[in-house]
Amino acid sequence: MKYDAVIAGAGPSGAFCSLKLAQKGFKVLVLDKCRFPREKACGGLLSQKTMNILENYVLTGGMDFNSINSICLRGDSNEEIFMETRIPLGIVVQRKDFDQFLINKAVEAGATFIDNCRFENYTSESGGYKIQTTRGDFYADYLIGADGYYSNVAKVSNIRNKWNRWERGLAISAQVPDEYVIRKRDNTVEFYFPGILAGIGWYFPGKGYYNIGVGGIAIDSKRIIDAFKHLLEREVKNKTILSKLKLNSAFLPAGGRFRKISDGRIFLLGDAAGFVDAFSGEGIYYALRSAEILADVINQNKDFREYARMCYSTFLDEFRLSAFLSIFFGNKKNVFKKGLQYRFLKALYMIMTQTPESMCYKKILYYLATKSFSFDVPLLWLRRLMLG
Numbered sequence: 001m002k003y004d005a006v007i008a009g010a011g012p013s014g015a016f017c018s019l020k021l022a023q024k025g026f027k028v029l030v031l032d033k034c035r036f037p038r039e040k041a042c043g044g045l046l047s048q049k050t051m052n053i054l055e056n057y058v059l060t061g062g063m064d065f066n067s068i069n070s071i072c073l074r075g076d077s078n079e080e081i082f083m084e085t086r087i088p089l090g091i092v093v094q095r096k097d098f099d100q101f102l103i104n105k106a107v108e109a110g111a112t113f114i115d116n117c118r119f120e121n122y123t124s125e126s127g128g129y130k131i132q133t134t135r136g137d138f139y140a141d142y143l144i145g146a147d148g149y150y151s152n153v154a155k156v157s158n159i160r161n162k163w164n165r166w167e168r169g170l171a172i173s174a175q176v177p178d179e180y181v182i183r184k185r186d187n188t189v190e191f192y193f194p195g196i197l198a199g200i201g202w203y204f205p206g207k208g209y210y211n212i213g214v215g216g217i218a219i220d221s222k223r224i225i226d227a228f229k230h231l232l233e234r235e236v237k238n239k240t241i242l243s244k245l246k247l248n249s250a251f252l253p254a255g256g257r258f259r260k261i262s263d264g265r266i267f268l269l270g271d272a273a274g275f276v277d278a279f280s281g282e283g284i285y286y287a288l289r290s291a292e293i294l295a296d297v298i299n300q301n302k303d304f305r306e307y308a309r310m311c312y313s314t315f316l317d318e319f320r321l322s323a324f325l326s327i328f329f330g331n332k333k334n335v336f337k338k339g340l341q342y343r344f345l346k347a348l349y350m351i352m353t354q355t356p357e358s359m360c361y362k363k364i365l366y367y368l369a370t371k372s373f374s375f376d377v378p379l380l381w382l383r384r385l386m387l388g
C-alpha cells in the first residue's frame, strides 16, 4: 500500500503530525509498536502554551482532565509560595487517555492507524521508501520518526545513533489515588527542587489521583531514586500502599545542542529529535510544535534543511538557555534560603504560559540575573554545553 507519509510512533508528536497532515489532504499511515491504549511514564501536565497549540481539541473532546489555575513552589523544609491566575495554566491528563484521544482525532481526519506494529527498517525505492514493519511492508514518499527516545528511525537512517551520557535525563513517577495522599490541592501544580543537579520534583493533581515524580540528569540516577522515595514517603499517608504502587520511569533527551534531525525525506519529531526542555522536563509542547512545523514543511514541499532550520530557529536558543539555567544554579535545593523563591516561581509560571518564540528563557534569565546567586556551577558541564 502506498502512502504520502508513514509515521513510526503514535505518541503526541506522531499522532499530531498525522492529524495535521491528514487535515491538509495527505494520505498518512501512523503505526505504533504498542497495542493502544498504552501506558506512558509522564507527569501528564499539559501547559497553557500546549493547550493553545491543541486549540479546543482536548477541552471539548470528552476526555477526563483536571484544570490548573495555581502554581506552588515548595521548599526543602516544607515552606511554600503560590501564584494563582484566573486563566487556566494548563490541565493534568492521563497519558494513556490523551495519546489515544489524539490518535482518534487523527483517524477521524482521515489518517490510518495500525497499533502493535513495529517499524524495523527501510530501503530507498523509486524515489520513495519501502518501509519494513512487523506487520508487512508499506511504501511512502516521507518517513517520519516519532518513535521517542530510542528512535529506531534515527538509528537505521544514521541520522543519530545514541545520546551522549550528559544529555540524558531520567524521570520517575507514580500515580497515587486521592484517598492515600496527605495534602489535597485540586487545582494546584506543585514543584520543588530536590538536591540533584538539574533536578525537579512535582506533585500534580489529576482526576481522582496525584501524579508524583522526580527528574534530573540520568548520571545522577541513584539520587533521583532516593529523592523520589523521599517525596512519596512525605506525601503518602498510608505507607502500606507504597510497595504496591506502579512506578514508571523513562529517559528524556535534553534539548540544547544542534543535532541532525532530518535527511532526504526522513524527519525526526519530539523526543526522537531531542526536543525536551532541560530545566522543566516539558516535552509534549515541543512534540506537538515540531509536528506542526513538519506538516507545514511537507505541505509547502520544502526540504529537510528547511525543517531543521525552522525547528532550530524556534527552539535552539531557548533550549540552550534552559539547559544553562538547569545547571547554572547547580543544586537548587536552597532557593528559599537564598531568597530566590519568588523569582523561580515566576520562572515556572512563564515556562507554562510563554512560547519559545516569545523568548521565554531569555526573559527568565534576565529576570533571575538581576539578583546575586552563588556559583556552585559544575564547570565541566558548562564547558560541554557551550562547546557542544
Ligand SMILES: Cc1cc2nc3c(=O)[nH]c(=O)nc-3n(C[C@H](O)[C@H](O)[C@H](O)COP(=O)(O)OP(=O)(O)OC[C@H]3O[C@@H](n4cnc5c(N)ncnc54)[C@H](O)[C@@H]3O)c2cc1C
Binding pocket: 008, 009, 010, 011, 012, 013, 014, 031, 032, 033, 034, 040, 041, 042, 043, 044, 045, 046, 047, 117, 118, 119, 120, 146, 147, 148, 149, 151, 152, 170, 171, 172, 173, 213, 248, 249, 250, 251, 252, 269, 270, 271, 272, 276, 281, 282, 283, 284, 285, 287
Ligand atoms: C516521568 C516523565 C514525566 C514527564 N512529564 C511530562 C509532563 O508532565 N509534561 C510534558 O509536557 N512532558 C513530560 N514528559 C516528557 C514527555 O513525556 C515526552 O517529551 C513526550 O512523550 C514526547 O512525545 P513523543 O511523541 O515525541 O514520544 P513518545 O511519547 O515517547 O512516543 C513514542 C511512541 O513511539 C512508539 N515507538 C517506539 N519505537 C517504535 C518503533 N520501532 N515502531 C513503532 N512505534 C515505536 C512508542 O511505543 C511510543 O508510543 C515526561 C517524561 C517522563 C519520562
